[in-house]
Amino acid sequence: MPNAPRSIQSSNGGAAVPPRAGAGLKPAHVEAILSDSYRIGFLEVHAENYMGDGGPPHRALGAIRDNFPLSVHGVGLSIGSEGGLDGTHIARLKKVVDRYEPGLVSEHLAWSTHDNSYYNDLLPVPYDEATLSRVCSHIEHVQEVLGRQILLENPSTYVRYEQSTISETDFIRQIAVRTGCGLLLDINNVFVSATNHHYEPLAYLEDFPLGMVQEIHLAGHAPDVDDEGDLILIDSHDRPVDDRVWGLYETVIARTGPIPTLIEWDTDIPEWPVLRKEAMMADRILDVHAGTDSSSRRRAALG
Amino acid sequence: MQTTVSNREFTAALSDPEKATPEGIRGPDRKKSAKRFDIYRNNVIYGLIEALGDIFPAVERLVGENFFRDMARLYIRANPPDSPLLFRYGKAMPDFLATFEPVAHLSYLPDIARIELAWLDAFHAADRSCFSAADLAAAPESQLDDLRLTPHPATRVIRSRSAAVSIFSATRSGASLSEIDPTAPEDGLVTRPGHDVQIRRLPPGAATFLQSLIDGARLADAAEAAGLEYAEFDLPAAIRAMLEAGAFNKRGQET
Known part of the structure; x- marks a missing residue:
């Protein structure tokens, strides 16, 4: 599916995910979310x-879906694998997507399965030509089976491959251009990777194809140290979003206009009001930049 | 020419903390990467330990959290997951516990793990209606002997040579174990009649009766098998338990 036709891009079935704040759905929060007078923009689940x-x-999830737009986020497809994708797992994902008709479906630029073992983490891929064409064919295959566009998320990484010959932003841009997939920009991942690999997050965002971004992720990270005792950040999803990540987020939204924005919190999960507070913070930033013609801004950003 | 790193080389190092980080994996500016690579190792192992704790909360409480985490590491090394569906992980835990010397004195522990696996299977099983007392009453009496039933997808029969059902229930609810004789054999039934998973103890013979029905036997043959095992098998009590628990879905057998 090189240069995916518009029909694939627009045949996204279920209720559109609005350009508001959303939250990662946790079973313990379902009742509180359904009865809250604050109506969150959308919920996202791990497929x-x-x-x-x-x-x-x-x-x-049925009760949530009856009341809110939904986004489905896969963590197990292993799109970056050297081997082929697991057809059984794609079929499982299709079943979830067909059943709940989410507005957005996304996966990671990472791998987690090798030789029938599942490694339960999002492992980094080398940015070289061989990996690029393999990832593209994997994404095309998934989009074909699902019959819809998926979004690909930029990773958080702690190491790099010496064999990499392409920058991460170029690698991601080329995937989107070749496959017609959309992009999920995880700004915490940008901040974590930039810190870990000693580059400027703003420079990364300058290079990133912001016009192709259809969803943003925000989350908390934890500090640690590397072999030389230098700061390294862990993509831990166990605390509030860092102020510097909020700052980058505002910079991006000022440029793109409002985009659906998810707060992720997956470990040491707090009570719903704590998560809601994070979502409301994102809503405030989105509100500030609403009412401007975001589509022209996004075209400009794409330019 | 830069060193290339295959998925195989990456995962070989990932699974073995004794192994060095693969050549060709670096930090920025060719910085060393041992601690950086350890982050991936930790993420994998920590996530799987958490997953096992979620699957086996009663086992974890019975052996203590620290012991459980150490034991889980050994289990994970010996039985890495083969699927991204982590709620299906841990199937080998009962056998692992049965041969794990440090818990040999807790002879009921493998059966506790079996119950926890059955509980989780029931939690994720397909949604179906339950064969009810009214459904049974609607069956003509002349056909009762020949009645066959389709099990509800959540239904699991537990047979234990220890008091595993009582120990499981008390442990999950945080109750005391002091009143329980761990050596008293127990049978149990795991079902999901409404929204939530239930477990109940079964009277003598009822496990054979229900398992026979699940395996496709006629009602009369299931009752006979139970009577052979336990002379005073109480058929009406077993049928009551079966209906209350919602163990079956409907009359007839699904082909």
Whole structure:
């Protein structure tokens, strides 16, 4: 599917995800979200958690889906794998997507499966030509089976491959151009990777194809040290979004106009009001930049 | 020519903390990468330990959190997951516990793990209606002996040579174990009649009766098998438990 036709890009089925703040859905928050007078813009789920046949997870997600737009975020496709994709897993993802008709479907520029073992983390890929064409063919395959566009998320990384010959932003741009996939810009990942690899996050965002971004992720990170005792950041999703990440976020939104923005919090999960406070912060920034013609801004950013 | 690193080389080092970081994996400015690579190792192992803790909360409480985490590391090394569906991970835990010397004195522990796996299977099982007392009453009496039933997808029969059902229930609810004789054999039934998973103890013979029905036996044959195992098998009580628990979905057998 080189240069995906518009029909693929627009046939996204379910209720559109609005350019507002959303939250990663946790089972413990379902009741509070449904009864809250603050109506969050959308919820996002990890696809793999809803690949069982039935039971309480599907009952809860059904109730959420009846009341809110939904985004489905895969963590297990292993799009960056050297081997082929697992057809069974793509079929499972399709079942979740067909059942809930989410407004957005996304996956990671990473790999997690090799030789039938699952490594339960988002492992980095080398940025070289061989990997680029493999990732593109994997994404084309997934979009074909799902019958819709997916978004690809930029990774957080701690190491780099010496064999890499392409910058991360170029690598991601070329994937989007070749496959017609959209992009999910994780600004915490940008900040974490920039710190870990000693570059400026703003320079990365300058190079990033912002006009292709359809969703943003924000999350917290944890400090650690590397072999030389220098600061390294862990993409931990266990605390509020860092002020510097909020700053980068505002810079991006000022340039692109409002984009659906997800707050991720996956470890040491707090009570719903803590997560809601983060979402409301994103809403405030989105509100400031609403009412401007975002589509022309996005065209300009794409330019 | 730069050193290239394959997925195989990356994962070989990932799974073995004794191995060096693959040549060709670096920090910025060709910085060393041992601690950086360890972040991936830690993410993998920490995530899987958490997943096992979520699957086996009663086992974790019975052995203590620190012991459980150390044991989980050994389990993960010996049984890495083969699927991104982590709620299906841990299937080998009962056998692992049965041969793990440091917990040999807790002879009921493998069965606790079996119950936790059955509980999670039931949690994720497909949604189906339950065969009810009214459904049974609607069956003509002349056909009762020949009645066959389709099990509800959540239904699991537990048979233990220890008091695993009582220990499981008490542990999950935080109750005391002091009243339980761990050596008293117990049978149990895991079902999901409404929204939530339930577990109940079964009277003697009922496990054989229900398992026979699940395996496709006629009602009369299932009752006979239970009677052979336990002479005073109480058929009405077993049927009551079966209906209350919602163990079956409908009359007839799904082909």
